[in-house]
Amino acid sequence: MFDIQEIRSQFTILNQQVNGKPLVYLDNAATSQKPNSVLEVWTQYYTELNANVHRGIHTLSQLATEEMELSRRKVQKFINAKHDFEVIFTKGTTEGLNLIAYILTQKLKKDDEIIISYLEHHSNIVPWQLLCERTGAKLRVIPIDENGILQLDYLDQYLSEKTKVVSVNQVSNALGIVNPIEEIIAKTRKNSDAYIVIDGAQSAPHFTIDVQKMDCDFFVFSGHKMYAPMGTGILYGKQEVLEDLPPFHGGGEMIATCSFDGTTYAGLPFKYEAGTPNVGGNIALGAAIDFIGKIGQATIQNHENALLEYAQRQLLEIDSLKVYGEKANRTGVVSFNLEGTGISSDVGMILDKMGIAVRTGHHCTQPIMDFFNIAGTVRASFAIYNTFQEIDSLVEGVKKAQRMLS
Template sequence: MFDIQEIRSQFTILNREVNGKPLVYLDNAATSQKPDSVLKVWNDYYTELNANVHRGIHTLSQLATEEMELSRRKIQKFINAKHDFEVIFTKGTTEGLNLIAYILTQKLKKDDEIIISYLEHHSNIVPWQLLCERTGAKLRVIPIDENGILQLDYLDDFLSEKTKIVSVNQVSNALGIVNPIEEIIAKTRKNSNAYIVIDGAQSAPHFEIDVQQMDCDFFVFSGHKMYAPMGTGILYGKQEILEELPPFHGGGEMIATCSFDGTTYAGLPFKYEAGTPNVGGNIALGAAVDFIESTGRQNIQNHENALLDYAQRQLLELENIKIYGEKAKRTGVVSFNLEGVGISSDVGMILDKMGIAVRTGHHCTQPIMDFFNIAGTVRASFAVYNTFEEIDSLVEGVKKAQRMLS
């Protein structure tokens, strides 16, 4: 039974006002709000369990370790990883992608090729550019059409024995477009031996993830976009690949033995978890998984898709509205501009005065904005606690912006 008011009651922050108006929070692609159950778990760690993990025989250390490893197992199940030690705790998607790009350095040489797409967040562009600078490899980019849809015929042309990495997002943060990663992975497996990296920052909060069925080599996502604290994230990697590749950071926890003559490295997952982790955050990430599972991933997906459909229909009834990616398969995001009226930040400021939080600008996807020859968009992005009434408020706010800016 999906009860939107019961769900909203679990998020205390939704009761607050902004500029004297009830908060309408539509910036979930940037970060989601956190349910009270997640905040309680985070707080309980610091008030009842606070200790370092894996390093102490005393009670608090043992209890903290048990809770963090329980969270790892919850996440393993959440993404259907084969082993819990294939689940690496990180600070977020950006760190995960940089980690992968660093440890793959030794696998590339001059004139090898890395394939990404036009729809990537900067965090899935810049690490690969840096890798190209280190190795002499070349970057190739799958283009998009006027609807923001990837042109996969180019992928067929790009793939060769030179292809060493293919890295794409499952869902575009700027446009909400759902990319056909199953087809991308199948084409890559057929035509190259490349490592396949999937950026799941915008997909993990919205629908079911199965990394074994997907058959990717790496999958990364952030906790803070799926109801968990900031500074949390996950890197999934296949066991045989992670065991073969070198560490990322050196320090405590990631060693088996250490002497001045040399060091040997710990087994997975600790090989990639140097230093003191974000224990409270990692435990709370497990609580966020509990919230998603108890709400039901299909319920979340159905509700958010209904919000998106409603928002798009209502906005398109207005004059001079341009929705980017309108004809593409999308989830969770409507990205638009008022044609001939102001700039996206002007619209965002007017909406903010009405208590409506949206994101404006280039959304860390400047190549997409360059493709459409715009500086940025207004992006409204949805979570399970948003309502149709909030969409109505957004539409009324856009109408007001049109009147004020015309």
């Protein structure tokens, strides 16, 4: 058993009050809070090591480079990549997905097909729409049923020699549904030679990730959802895939030689890391991985799943409350509405007056909301520092909102 109070003591921000009430932070799918150990590493970089990396022979530059490359190796181990140079530092999941969609431009042509799903965040929809506009390719979408579960029979129908990309999330940010990516990848490998892209923004904070076992071509996630600073993220790509594709940004760091007659590109990972990186943030990402490792990913997953089960059971006892994806395999998120009480933001504002932070609206997943014929939901999402007592506060807050809005 882990000591929840000891864990909470590592998050100074949780000690404050909001609107005169103890903060109950249940918006972790949007961003997690940061433990003191991560903030201390970030501060230490700027107070003791601040220098640009890979470019200087002086001591601070060498030390900063060592720390950032150590962080890259921590990420490599965290996702079980074969090589550390398959780990590319980005600003987050959105940049990673846009990077992939851009560098694949030359690999697609008119009437090729890209497969995504109804459960995607806008950042795993719009970049592919832009790629279709550039190339004439077509977008195909795996539908969902009334429980939010992907209908993979359609994937079987869609896969063909025209399929060039299959891009899906491992966990839905809006509903918390865990998608069967192992089955999706196996079907794709069997029936096409498409690039396989996995959006791990909502899975990396909760699951053990093994990209080699997964056999995806790309895996992307954000640091800020897993206890690291904002502006950090990772793009994993298989060595042979990244070496075959063109750069994303041009500039410093990503060149081998540069002249007015032409430029040659650096090897991995620097080919995809043009310009000065977020050195302090990238080092702090390594500290966040250390934090997760000390607790253990299995412990984190078990605790968050227990919170989800408890929250759903308690919430469903409230009359006229609907949980979306109730019967699906989910993790870390309960997304719901009070039927007959107006829009989700009304509930969110009442909860905020009670110090309870949740997310309301469409969660950058408007197709999901359109499917359920709603404008948005109230979303409570959990992290390792959340408690069952906080769930009780949420439930009481929802009951109060129902009384006020009915």
